[in-house]
Amino acid sequence: MTRFGAELRAVETSIPGLLLWDLPVHGDNRGWFKENWQREKMVSAGLPDFAPVQNNISFNDAVGTTRGIHAEPWDKWVSVASGRIFGAWVDLREGESFGTVFTAEIDPSRAVFIPRGVGNAYQTLEPDTSYVYLVNDHWSPTASYTFLNLADETAAVPWPIDLSRAEISDKDRGHPRLAEVVPMPARKTLVLGAGGQLGSALRRRFGADPSFEFTTRAELDITSDDLPLQRHWRDYDVIINAAAYTAVDAAESPEGRAAAWETNSTSVARLSALCASQGITLVQISSDYVFDGQKPSPYVEDDAVAPLGVYGQTKAAGDAAAGIAPRHYVVRTSWVVGDGKNFVRTMIGLAERGIDPAVVADQYGRLTFADDIVRGIEHLIAVQAPFGVYNLTSSGDVGSWADIARSVFRLVGHDPERVGSTTAAAYAASAAAPTAPRPRNSMLDLAKIEATGFALPDWQTGLERYVASL
Structure with missing residues (x-):
């Protein structure tokens, strides 16, 4: 009854x-x-x-x-x-x-x-x-x-x-x-942009896991209007969007501007709407470039964005677009180092070729290593952290690009005093091509992600580990 x-x-x-x-x-x-x-x-x-x-x-x-x-x-x-x-x-x-x-x-x-x-x-x-x-x-x-x-x-x-x-x-x-009975497999995680620094780190960590699928733009074009038809999307639980237009200076050109907006903003909105309709968790990678760098203290997640250049504008728009998906993590990083060409590898090359560089000393922040971003994403999903924006960088004291360059020289056995200092304005004026404006302060506050039980070593320890791995 x-x-x-x-x-x-x-x-x-x-x-x-x-x-x-x-x-x-x-x-x-x-x-x-x-x-x-x-x-x-x-x-x-x-x-x-x-x-x-x-x-x-x-x-x-x-x-x-x-x-x-x-x-x-x-x-x-x-x-x-x-x-x-x-x-x-x-x-x-x-x-x-x-x-x-x-x-x-x-x-x-x-x-x-x-x-x-x-x-x-x-x-x-x-x-x-x-x-x-x-x-x-x-x-x-x-x-x-x-x-x-x-x-x-x-x-x-x-x-x-x-x-x-x-x-x-x-x-x-x-x-x-x-x-x-053949058990029903778990819903999969799809990694977009598997050929980049973060994508490579994700493949290194999860490449043998059958519940992960990796794609490049040639295999899955998120800029396409028929994106909803390219997969049976209910088979996926998480999409990690590691695809991005990251050519900061080229984004200031007419062609680069269009490409940056398409990849970093318009496509994210399309992807976010798809995730909303299919109950998928979207992990979107953000950047310190969404801020103008004028704040005298570290940026927290809900500080108002004020990007200086086109790249930062498109990333800020992408962050907002990611919010269309009810289940989303916007992981905001700074100064990313992983596979391929990056600042640390460039400094190692200069040190070994006997070149003494003048490096910008009036922009401050912390390095973020791609493998650590992977661990952070894995943690947020595993502990079912509340959805939203999270800053994720290495910890430690603030450093300038010149400080990092000197640490690199020291770690590869060269005199750190070979690294000279310059200003962002002087570097831009001497550059062969136009350079985009960059935030002076890229320091991101880590209290929110640390409250979920996740912490990273300081950037100098991470740098030692990274250089040793090369």
């Missing part, structure tokens, strides 16, 4: 992510009423914001009709409109909980949230039973399911009505036992 007057609440089960819900049902002499799904209330009470796109109704007229065990590649919210069912759920996802079983009776006062990859089956306990389910992907005949036999001895589901007397389809009778 339907229970009336229960409070809306979620009950955790033995299967991770599977939530049993009590629903308030209001009844009188005319019948009853309930809010079957109410996003604001239920998300506040602990329901994942799973963004359903399709509503289905299943009706069974006979007691004992049994459906399942099917694990679909989408999340599912199941409730009963009339009658009563016995529900059985078996975790068919890769991982330690594979094979875990949970059962419960469901009437109109109860519902269940079933995460992707958890097998679900239902047996009707009353005649004329109908149940309703919301899913967050459109049904497709090409969708990849995972199945388990209803009579599997390992799961040993305690069916109220013996399966020998139940109404079961021939297809459901033929599904495999648990030992033969």
Whole structure:
């Protein structure tokens, strides 16, 4: 019998992510009423914001009709409109909980949230039973399911009505036992811009992980209008956008300006909208160049942006665009060093060729090593840190480019006093081509990310490690 007057609440089960819900049902002499799904209330009470796109109704007229065990590649919210069912759920996802079983009776006062990859089956306990389910992907005949036999001895589901007397389809009778089930793989992480400094570091860390996919622009063009059609996006949980236009000086030219805006802003907006529609977490890489560098102290995440040049303007716009995705991390870095051409490698080359450079001494900040950015991204996702903007650089005292150059010379066995000093203005005036304006102060405050339990060594320790690796 339907229970009336229960409070809306979620009950955790033995299967991770599977939530049993009590629903308030209001009844009188005319019948009853309930809010079957109410996003604001239920998300506040602990329901994942799973963004359903399709509503289905299943009706069974006979007691004992049994459906399942099917694990679909989408999340599912199941409730009963009339009658009563016995529900059985078996975790068919890769991982330690594979094979875990949970059962419960469901009437109109109860519902269940079933995460992707958890097998679900239902047996009707009353005649004329109908149940309703919301899913967050459109049904497709090409969708990849995972199945388990209803009579599997390992799961040993305690069916109220013996399966020998139940109404079961021939297809459901033929599904495999648990030992033969191929687990449903986890949703994947897609890395865009896999050929750059950060992309290379991500590939080095996760290249052997089958749940990671790496693409370059030649393989997946995020500037294309048909981006939503280029993948089955519900297969992805996280997109790390390591693709960027980073030619700071060239961005000031007419051609560079257009390319920087397309890659760093317009494409991010397109990608963010895609993530919003598909429930994907977007990791967007930002830059100290979104600030003008006039602040006398380190920048915090919610300081107003005021970029000086085109590159900084496009990155600031990209940060704002990333906010379209409800699940987003904007990781703001400074002075990135990784594979390929960079300031540290340039200084090593000058030292070894006997060239004594004059290096800018009136711009200040900290280095950020690509491998450390990877660790920071991994940490934010693993601990499920609140979504938003996070500064991520090495720690330690502020240093100028000249300070860093002298440290590099010292680490490769050359006299650091060979490095002279100049000003940003003098360097720009002597350059062969126009240079973009750069922030004087690139210092980023790290308190927010450190509060999540993540910390990095000071930049000088990181520099020693990086130079040693070369």
